[in-house]
Amino acid sequence: RSYTIAVLPGDGIGLEVTPPALRCLEAAAARFGFALEFRSFDWASCTYYLKHGVMIPDNWKALLQECDAIFFGAVGDPARVPDHISLWGSLLKFRREFDEYINLRPCRLIPGVTCPLAGRAPGSIDFLTVRENTEGEYSSIGGRIFEGTERETVIQNTVFTRVGVDRVLRYAFELARSRPAKKLTSATKSNGISITMPYWDERVAEMAKEYPDVKVEKYHIDILCAHFVQRPHTFDVVVGSNLFGDILSDLGPACTGTIGIAPSANLNPTARKTDAEWMPSLFEPVHGSAPDIAGKGIANPVGMIWAGQMMLEYLGEKDAAALVLSAIENVLGGAKARLQEEGVDVLTPDMGGRGTTESLGNAIENTIRSK
Amino acid sequence: RSYTIAVLPGDGIGLEVTPPALRCLEAAAARFGFALEFRSFDWASCTYYLKHGVMIPDNWKALLQECDAIFFGAVGDPARVPDHISLWGSLLKFRREFDEYINLRPCRLIPGVTCPLAGRAPGSIDFLTVRENTEGEYSSIGGRIFEGTERETVIQNTVFTRVGVDRVLRYAFELARSRPAKKLTSATKSNGISITMPYWDERVAEMAKEYPDVKVEKYHIDILCAHFVQRPHTFDVVVGSNLFGDILSDLGPACTGTIGIAPSANLNPTARKTDAEWMPSLFEPVHGSAPDIAGKGIANPVGMIWAGQMMLEYLGEKDAAALVLSAIENVLGGAKARLQEEGVDVLTPDMGGRGTTESLGNAIENTIRSK
Numbered sequence: 001r002s003y004t005i006a007v008l009p010g011d012g013i014g015l016e017v018t019p020p021a022l023r024c025l026e027a028a029a030a031r032f033g034f035a036l037e038f039r040s041f042d043w044a045s046c047t048y049y050l051k052h053g054v055m056i057p058d059n060w061k062a063l064l065q066e067c068d069a070i071f072f073g074a075v076g077d078p079a080r081v082p083d084h085i086s087l088w089g090s091l092l093k094f095r096r097e098f099d100e101y102i103n104l105r106p107c108r109l110i111p112g113v114t115c116p117l118a119g120r121a122p123g124s125i126d127f128l129t130v131r132e133n134t135e136g137e138y139s140s141i142g143g144r145i146f147e148g149t150e151r152e153t154v155i156q157n158t159v160f161t162r163v164g165v166d167r168v169l170r171y172a173f174e175l176a177r178s179r180p181a182k183k184l185t186s187a188t189k190s191n192g193i194s195i196t197m198p199y200w201d202e203r204v205a206e207m208a209k210e211y212p213d214v215k216v217e218k219y220h221i222d223i224l225c226a227h228f229v230q231r232p233h234t235f236d237v238v239v240g241s242n243l244f245g246d247i248l249s250d251l252g253p254a255c256t257g258t259i260g261i262a263p264s265a266n267l268n269p270t271a272r273k274t275d276a277e278w279m280p281s282l283f284e285p286v287h288g289s290a291p292d293i294a295g296k297g298i299a300n301p302v303g304m305i306w307a308g309q310m311m312l313e314y315l316g317e318k319d320a321a322a323l324v325l326s327a328i329e330n331v332l333g334g335a336k337a338r339l340q341e342e343g344v345d346v347l348t349p350d351m352g353g354r355g356t357t358e359s360l361g362n363a364i365e366n367t368i369r370s371k
Numbered sequence: 372r373s374y375t376i377a378v379l380p381g382d383g384i385g386l387e388v389t390p391p392a393l394r395c396l397e398a399a400a401a402r403f404g405f406a407l408e409f410r411s412f413d414w415a416s417c418t419y420y421l422k423h424g425v426m427i428p429d430n431w432k433a434l435l436q437e438c439d440a441i442f443f444g445a446v447g448d449p450a451r452v453p454d455h456i457s458l459w460g461s462l463l464k465f466r467r468e469f470d471e472y473i474n475l476r477p478c479r480l481i482p483g484v485t486c487p488l489a490g491r492a493p494g495s496i497d498f499l500t501v502r503e504n505t506e507g508e509y510s511s512i513g514g515r516i517f518e519g520t521e522r523e524t525v526i527q528n529t530v531f532t533r534v535g536v537d538r539v540l541r542y543a544f545e546l547a548r549s550r551p552a553k554k555l556t557s558a559t560k561s562n563g564i565s566i567t568m569p570y571w572d573e574r575v576a577e578m579a580k581e582y583p584d585v586k587v588e589k590y591h592i593d594i595l596c597a598h599f600v601q602r603p604h605t606f607d608v609v610v611g612s613n614l615f616g617d618i619l620s621d622l623g624p625a626c627t628g629t630i631g632i633a634p635s636a637n638l639n640p641t642a643r644k645t646d647a648e649w650m651p652s653l654f655e656p657v658h659g660s661a662p663d664i665a666g667k668g669i670a671n672p673v674g675m676i677w678a679g680q681m682m683l684e685y686l687g688e689k690d691a692a693a694l695v696l697s698a699i700e701n702v703l704g705g706a707k708a709r710l711q712e713e714g715v716d717v718l719t720p721d722m723g724g725r726g727t728t729e730s731l732g733n734a735i736e737n738t739i740r741s742k
């Protein structure tokens with residue numbers, strides 16, 4: 001088995017966390033007897049934009065479509081390139097043009113990570129957020145009128161389509177069904193956002209009929225955010241619109257202390273390589289390019305490695321994916337003991353250590369090789 | 372001095388928490404030599420709706436405009452009346468028709484309340500959320516097309532006006548300026564919601580020029596929610612659109628453990644009784660009508676009492692307001708000791724006690740009378 005991976009390190013710490021992540025993936029591939037061909041590109045970065053005036057070359061689509069998946073670092077350099085150029089010219093463009101309609105993120109309390117919530121034990125929080133990733137609040141239709149006057153009015157449309165809503169719900173229901181707890185929580189705000197959100201609720205209720213084995217509940221986004229803090233252990237699969245999913249998939253990992261190391265999978269789960277047009281999926285860490293710490297060699301590589309782990313899972317390499325995840329958990333969970341016993345500090349500063357991108361990346365890579 | 376207060380207990384536990392709150396307000400008025408005339412109405416409730424087919428009588432506006440402020444319990448009985456009827460027929464209608472364009476909510480870690488975050492001491496979290504309360508994502512413009520088909524599309528407009536955005540920002544900047552930390556955090560999502568949110572950011576940047584003494588920062592709503600969990604002690608005044616403010620003003624109190632007891636002030640801060648049309652402000656607890664515990668006498672009255680405290684502040688009775696707040700803090704902070712020393716449990720079950728609405732309400736009332 002062999003997979004071709006488009007590697008887009010992007011900007012800032014994206015450039016630093018990519019190499020250790022690729023080494024971890026190669027280590028896992030070696031253990032399980034498959035090959036990974038990495039094709040690295042310097043575009044989809046602000047560096048490229050500042051040189052060429054565009055974020056991506058003309059043939060970007062063809063280049064990415066030759067690959068089985070896209071492994072994306074982090075893009076953005078707001079001091080020099082406005083976000084709307086860098087993001088809408090790369091990440092958000094890929095999501096939409098490859099119709100990556102699912103954004104999937106795990107929310108796990110893992111050993112060795114300091115949880116900001118009181119009294120939560122590792123393993124006690126373990127759920128997934130499923131976010132609609134192409135339409136909704138990110139529709140970009142709208143505009144301004146009476147500009148520069150007292151009457152100035154700015155309008156933006158939220159667009160929900162039957163196709164768009166149903167396919168993300170379908171994915172979420174199937175995912176919930178596949179898990180032991182079989183529970184699906186839908187984020188809404190139909191009491192305040194009175195047109196689009198009641199529609200979302202209707203589609204949830206309609207599809208729930210097909211999944212009598214799945215426990216379905218809905219909460220308004222305001223109180224759902226509160227519940228993430230109050231009782232995160234009770235969630236299993238949480239589904240939300242583009243905006244609500246965005247919020248929940250940052251808040252969830254924040255509640256488990258993993259926001260700096262969480263991964264994000266942008267999936268087109270129904271695409272097939274045999275389709276007339278192949279739509280590859282994209283895997284990235286949740287963190288951004290972090291210009292403030294870029295170049296210091298101290299960026300935490302776990303988010304990128306974990307994103308690679310989700311990519312292996314997507315490629316069907318379940319055993320390799322399981323190995324990478326357990327290597328992450330072992331290294332983080334064992335880091336304190338190792339510091340005491342061997343005097344080796346593998347953790348990066350964001351996790352309270354004095355290690356580097358390299359020390360943490362190497363520790364995980366070695367664990368993958370030797371486990 | 373004398374104030375006329377419209378009292379709308381509403382539904383469910385609204386009916387139970389109103390009487391103790393009125394007694395607390397009267398106790399405070401007696402101490403500081405002003406009078407409160409309460410006018411109680413049974414409308415703005417589902418009970419009224421089920422009898423009369425409308426949420427409010429024809430002359431609702433005139434009746435409320437005769438009062439200096441509105442004291443609102445909680446409305447809603449979703450098992451019998453759909454939310455869009457009960458909420459848009461009362462609370463949301465009042466907010467819009469009286470142009471209560473500010474929703475102000477305190478977020479304080481107070482003694483005696485269990486904080487879900489690890490290692491936070493009482494007093495260490497103390498900020499305010501300022502929410503735009505009339506436009507934005509709650510605009511109710513939009514609709515459906517191609518209904519019942521595969522092409523079904525549902526659109527809702529978010530509407531930001533110069534007037535609407537500037538006045539809430541003005542209020543937030545002034546509030547920040549009046550506080551020792553002089554810090555304002557603006558919630559945005561201009562990297563994803565690419566038309567309305569950049570406009571919001573522009574108005575913030577424009578007004579910031581007038582307030583060089585205020586430290587201004589902006590965060591995207593996703594990461595801001597994460598920061599509420601990670602470093603809530605660093606916020607001072609946080610301003611957001613109708614939706615973002617809604618989310619943050621539930622999440623903030625959830626982070627301090629006060630979501631069940633937090634108050635909410637719906638303010639028209641520029642209205643004057645001498646205006647051609649008087650626009651009264653409305654004070655309510657954040658909690659809802661809680662049909663599941665209604666009628667048991669165990670609802671926590673603190674949210675309603677604290678809402679009354681905000682009303683006293685608004686009426687200009689600062690000393691009375693300060694007394695009520697310190698009475699709440701003293702009773703909650705001293706409750707455990709009192710249970711051990713006197714065997715009296717004043718806390719309601721939601722706070723881990725075996726007390727009742729009455730025991731907790733009485734304890735606060737007595738503290739106000741005797742302090």
Ligand SMILES: CC(C)[C@H](C(=O)O)[C@@H](O)C(=O)O
Pocket residue numbers: 191192222458463617635
């Ligand atoms: C009941 C609901 C419509 C309301 C809102 O979203 O405004 C509530 O959540 C609030 O915050 O007062």
Ligand SMILES: CC(C)[C@H](C(=O)O)[C@@H](O)C(=O)O
Pocket residue numbers: 087092246264562563593
């Ligand atoms: C960078 C930004 C546009 C993006 C989003 O909102 O989708 C990010 O927050 C994410 O969640 O991947």
